[in-house]
Amino acid sequence: DLWRACQTKDEPIRDWVKLAVTRSRLSGDPAVFWLDENRAHDANLITKVTDYLKDHATTGLDIQILTPEAATKLSVDRIREGKNTISVTGNVLRDYLTDLFPILELGTSAKMLSIVPLIAGGGLFETGAGGSAPKHVQQLVKEDYLRWDSLGEFLALASSFEHLAQTTGNARAQVLADTLDRATGTFLDNDRSPGRRLGTIDNRGSHFYLGLYWAQELAAQSDDAELASQFGALAQTLADNEDTIVSELLAVQGNAADLGGYFQPDPAKAAAIMRPSATLNAAVDSL
Incomplete structure (x- = not known):
């Protein structure tokens, strides 16, 4: 024991x-x-x-x-x-409860955000894996499909920006938090989480749509003109090329994926697997 x-x-x-x-x-x-x-x-x-x-x-x-x-x-x-x-x-019971209640209500811990404030003023912003992480990796290696749901990570990132804004007075961090929060709402409204089967978007498709919606929110907001200017062109490019990008992301599914290692993937090989859309890569790299 x-x-x-x-x-x-x-x-x-x-x-x-x-x-x-x-x-x-x-x-x-x-x-x-x-x-x-x-x-x-x-x-x-x-x-x-x-x-x-x-x-x-x-x-x-x-x-x-x-x-x-x-x-x-x-x-x-x-x-x-x-x-x-x-x-x-206490923290042990907290960990149990933040898994139990989301699973009862939502069927998964991946859609749950857990915020743990720290004594010195920092914070831990956590989310669940939505199931067995090894199974996710095994499916990726077998058929190049990653069903990991990053919704909780999107929520955690927005909360991290908000915490930074509140503790340091960083106005730009608050803009990033607010726009990401609205983008995540659009993400949910359009059900852009991984479909969990071949032929539907996986984690990479989810990240594309989150990026599209976030860029659109940043371009539309009026609190930070510089951010609006920086992301306006990207938002338009992503929207104009949505069909092409999704097609490129779906095209790689069904084949074995070589990560160059299980516990220690090769960075170059992993990057190639996780960024299979040349159109999306070019748009992001142009920022």
Whole structure:
């Protein structure tokens, strides 16, 4: 058996409580600490949480401490009502929940964004693999089709830009975040995720459409004239050559793909596999 022990330090607990209060205040949603007073570890945490909550303005906020069973029932009941609930947990349980609920709701973890703020001000922006990553690679090697769904990565990238904008005041990063968010909405409206079978777009096709929609949003926005000018021509080129690019991306499917290695692919060979459209490559390289 594998057994893992954890050390829970005071500084992270203080930051954890601060984060819970901040998220509840910003969203207006209730925050629930998943802690069981009958567990020695949790009992100590409850003492600290109760004490550190006094350091924050919690008037008007709904902050509760419930056992995992009670917290699960409350969260699921609220989900049925279309309401959000902030789960305040440790990292191991957080990892479980960010897989469980997306799979229940969406059938995959690849369409889920998980944001983990760090004590020093940074952040981790994560997404699931949407299944078994080795199976994805095996199919790519066998028939040059990569069904990996990058939607969560697109969401994570937008959130990363937004975090950068908020922490540094970088206005251009906010423009990139806003336009990517709208582009991802168009991506979803048009169902540009991999079709999961030969003859439909795969991960490479998804990236083309995300690039097309993002370039169009950047060209159309008026908050940054330089960005609009830079991406206007690219947006037009991608739109004009959509059929050609998709045809070039589909044409390579069905044949074995040589990556030059499984755990350590050859960079040149991998690049050739992942960039099979000469038209798309020329458009991107012209930026």
